[in-house]
Amino acid sequence: MIDKEEIEDLTQAHEEDFILNVGPQHPSTHGVLRLKIKLQGETVTHIEPHLGYIHRSIEKMCEASSYRNFIYLTSRMDYLSAHMNNQACAMVVEKGLQLEIPKRAKVIRILMSELTRLASHQLWWACTGLDLGATTPFFVGFRDREVILDIFDETCGSRLTMDYNVPGGIMFDIHPNFQKNVHAFLKGFKKNLPEYHQLLTGNVIFQNRTKGVGYLSPEDTISFGCSGPTARGSGVSCDIRKWQPYDGYEDVQFNEVLETAGDCYARYLVRMREMEESVKIIEQLIDNIPEGDFQAKTKAVLKLPKGEFYSRVETARGELGVYLVSDGTSKPYRMKFRSPNFSNLSALREIAVGGKIGDLVANMAMLDLVIPDIDR
Amino acid sequence: MTNEELKIFISAHTPEVVFEESQFLNTTISFDKLYSLAKHLRTNPDADFDYLFCLSGVDWKDHMLVVYHLTSRKHKHNVVLKAKITDRVNPEVHTVCDIWKTAELHEREVYDLFGIKFTEHPDLRRLFLDDTWGFPLRKDYKDDVTIVQL
Numbered sequence: 001m002i003d004k005e006e007i008e009d010l011t012q013a014h015e016e017d018f019i020l021n022v023g024p025q026h027p028s029t030h031g032v033l034r035l036k037i038k039l040q041g042e043t044v045t046h047i048e049p050h051l052g053y054i055h056r057s058i059e060k061m062c063e064a065s066s067y068r069n070f071i072y073l074t075s076r077m078d079y080l081s082a083h084m085n086n087q088a089c090a091m092v093v094e095k096g097l098q099l100e101i102p103k104r105a106k107v108i109r110i111l112m113s114e115l116t117r118l119a120s121h122q123l124w125w126a127c128t129g130l131d132l133g134a135t136t137p138f139f140v141g142f143r144d145r146e147v148i149l150d151i152f153d154e155t156c157g158s159r160l161t162m163d164y165n166v167p168g169g170i171m172f173d174i175h176p177n178f179q180k181n182v183h184a185f186l187k188g189f190k191k192n193l194p195e196y197h198q199l200l201t202g203n204v205i206f207q208n209r210t211k212g213v214g215y216l217s218p219e220d221t222i223s224f225g226c227s228g229p230t231a232r233g234s235g236v237s238c239d240i241r242k243w244q245p246y247d248g249y250e251d252v253q254f255n256e257v258l259e260t261a262g263d264c265y266a267r268y269l270v271r272m273r274e275m276e277e278s279v280k281i282i283e284q285l286i287d288n289i290p291e292g293d294f295q296a297k298t299k300a301v302l303k304l305p306k307g308e309f310y311s312r313v314e315t316a317r318g319e320l321g322v323y324l325v326s327d328g329t330s331k332p333y334r335m336k337f338r339s340p341n342f343s344n345l346s347a348l349r350e351i352a353v354g355g356k357i358g359d360l361v362a363n364m365a366m367l368d369l370v371i372p373d374i375d376r
Numbered sequence: 377m378t379n380e381e382l383k384i385f386i387s388a389h390t391p392e393v394v395f396e397e398s399q400f401l402n403t404t405i406s407f408d409k410l411y412s413l414a415k416h417l418r419t420n421p422d423a424d425f426d427y428l429f430c431l432s433g434v435d436w437k438d439h440m441l442v443v444y445h446l447t448s449r450k451h452k453h454n455v456v457l458k459a460k461i462t463d464r465v466n467p468e469v470h471t472v473c474d475i476w477k478t479a480e481l482h483e484r485e486v487y488d489l490f491g492i493k494f495t496e497h498p499d500l501r502r503l504f505l506d507d508t509w510g511f512p513l514r515k516d517y518k519d520d521v522t523i524v525q526l
Contacts, residue, residue: 052504225478
């Protein structure tokens with residue numbers, strides 16, 4: 001069905017323009033994103049996202065949930081960074097309650113975050129290969145990701161939407177096998193990482209499709225509010241783990257990965273090197289998990305004082321902000337999630353317009369969009 | 377700048393503001409004064425608020441707020457601007473998407489969920505929902521199918 005605006009748009013188009021709909025069901029959009037693209041020959045002249053195909057109004061549902069329950073709705077936003085989303089929400093409640101969480105909980109939270117980041121980047125790498133026409137990376141990426149998901153399954157009870165955070169710490173202690181399994185994973189992954197680079201990074205076809213494609217300038221990056229690897233590929237330092245360290249990130253040694261080329265290949269390299277940094281963080285902490293409680297004592301019904309609280313975390317895709325307005329009752333008055341993908345999507349216009357239609361898939365792959373996080 | 381210096385800086389440009397300190401410095405301002413203050417905060421090199429990291433709406437029943445979270449990457453200071461709108465029937469505020477490009481999508485979202493119109497926005501349409509739908513995040517919204525029981 002064509003709606004009213006579309007007919008207007010079609011009448012405004014010139015004779016040589018070609019209007020193309022990508023999605024909502026398209027393999028390279030990785031979800032229900034619909035893009036309306038205007039083409040002149042093979043060149044993209046206009047691009048317009050149409051959203052709302054998976055809008056569930058999570059912000060409204062939060063207003064009806066208690067401070068303990070709303071956290072788990074957010075696993076369904078960016079499901080590949082489920083742990084970090086939960087962490088941001090738990091942190092905002094802790095901020096309101098002025099609750100200090102035990103050291104053990106902090107360390108386990110960081111470990112889980114970095115494992116999630118690794119799993120997310122592995123999935124991104126696998127799908128990028130597939131989007132650009134290589135089938136093998138898909139299997140290699142998923143092979144390693146499976147090991148992480150099994151670790152999650154053992155400790156948290158689920159593989160994807162882990163729901164492991166509670167206000168005051170984590171829900172239960174780690175599984176006895178956790179440290180052993182993480183060590184086994186790290187050993188295997190470090191052995192496999194050169195294979196990743198052999199398959200894609202050094203591949204001439206891959207480099208030709210990504211180098212110099214989809215340039216985003218640092219000024220536009222900031223103006224569009226981009227964050228995460230998308231911004232760091234343009235040389236904009238924006239890692240919340242460094243800017244405003246949370247939950248003990250100030251005590252671990254790692255580098256913020258920056259590339260300055262601003263093209264697809266730079267964004268690719270940022271994610272690849274970020275995986276190495278995540279491995280570094282996990283190695284520092286895995287044998288040094290402090291003993292003690294894993295959860296601070298909290299009341300059964302949480303009530304936040306009247307006021308406003310904001311927490312920021314670095315998910316696998318960028319900065320997630322949680323803005324909580326409390327009116328002093330046991331339910332949030334207003335929740336707002338500033339999701340990284342929402343802002344990154346707005347830069348797609350800048351990246352893709354002027355390029356060729358064939359490069360659109362590469363551009364989309366390097367933005368690494370997760371659509372439920374955009375629609376919420 | 378520290379919060380105290382920011383207060384002096386903002387009051388010098390727009391005297392009729394209300395400050396409140398929580399995690400950030402909150403600045404409540406009438407909706408018709410917002411645009412000129414926002415432009416001043418962006419263009420003045422001493423303030424240089426170049427990164428709009430969150431734009432949201434809040435409905436307080438007797439008035440509505442559009443909340444802008446701003447940070448300066450150079451000076452590392454933050455400020456929160458709140459545009460206060462008392463007219464619930466025809467709420468309006470000037471767009472800031474010529475100052476920060478990210479506002480374009482964010483303002484469409486606020487329009488979609490709160491019904492706040494952003495004047496001179498280049499492409500103000502509903503973002504997620506149908507044109508016939510109400511504004512779900514307003515507190516007087518009637519949820520016909522009661523998916524969310526408040």
